[in-house]
Amino acid sequence: MTFQRTPAVCLRKIDFSETSQILRFFTPGQGKISCIAKGSKRKKSAFHGPFDILGVYDLIRIEKRPGTLDLLTAAERVKTFLRLPAEYPRFAAACYAAEFTDEFAPDGQPVEGLFERLVEALVRLDAGVPVADAIFSFEARALRALGFLPRVRECGVCRKAITQPEAFFSPQDGGAACSGCRTRDDRWFPVRRSTLESIARFGEGDMPREAMKRPLVVEIRQVLDSCVRQQLERELKSARFVRDAVLQV
Ligand SMILES: [Zn+2]
Incomplete structure (x- = not known):
């Protein structure tokens, strides 16, 4: 024993x-x-x-x-987290991070860096970091640790860096495509290059220096939700709560 x-x-x-x-x-x-x-x-x-x-x-x-x-x-x-149980959007985001980890992590096998990312997210949410910043950083880095972070800086078809402000995204196709290359297919949804760049930076561990504007928050959430759905073939139970939480604080 x-x-x-x-x-x-x-x-x-x-x-x-x-x-x-x-x-x-x-x-x-x-x-x-x-x-x-x-x-x-x-x-x-x-x-x-x-x-x-x-x-x-x-x-x-x-x-x-x-x-x-x-x-x-x-x-x-x-x-001990004092603020999390008291502030609903923060608690909802923390529960989302826990559910994300529970659903993505395999039983009995480590995922390098994921434990640190989860604790970091809980500490940030409790410390008053904006919910969107804390949860997007967690998800982008967790997806990266799991090997599921999509391609965000280059087009999957022509392999060139995305330079135009408007691009397209399809999780089934591994991520971004430039507007010249995407097929006329409803798998692709429009996304701004700045949104993709923000996700890339979150994945690298950067945090925004100033508050993100609402359209950016909405679009990052849309891209990350599409990545989770692609991998799990369904949505996390707490996904709808986190969509509200990122826009509140
Ligand atoms: Zn292209």
Whole structure:
């Protein structure tokens, strides 16, 4: 029996009994893991209270056979977010980041950099960074870490850099095309070059120096939504909440 220690973000929780919880965590070293915390809802336990979704913890667990739940033996909360639960758009965006991670990350396999990106997004949302900036940065960098960031700076057909202010985008075709090359097909939707450039910069870790204007926010959201739908073949449950949240704060 070996005890393993890992930092982790709680992505999901289910009440298992009067006193226990079943939990899904995302970790840097093992990706998604599922655990049972026996007695976590009791007043006195090795977990200092029940686990919360979006909490960042330092866990000690006993790893069980693949396909069965690991057993948590102790946990300490290492970050507490005060603003997130109090401000609905921030909370909605944080839940979206957790759902995104839960849906995209494979079970038991690490995705390099994704844990850091998720924690960074939660910290930024809690610290008052504009919701759109925090969530677009998370998604662009997470898609990049997963290998799903689309082509945004060059045309997929002629392979030249996009220079005209108007371009087109189709997630099925791997990203952007210049207006001369796109086929007359309804897969392509119009997008401004400045929007694509913003996504490229978010993917590289840059953050906007000033507030983004509403049409830019709407268009970035449209492109990122189309990328998520292309990969998952459906929309995330919290997608409609995040569409409102990015326009609010
Ligand atoms: Zn072209």
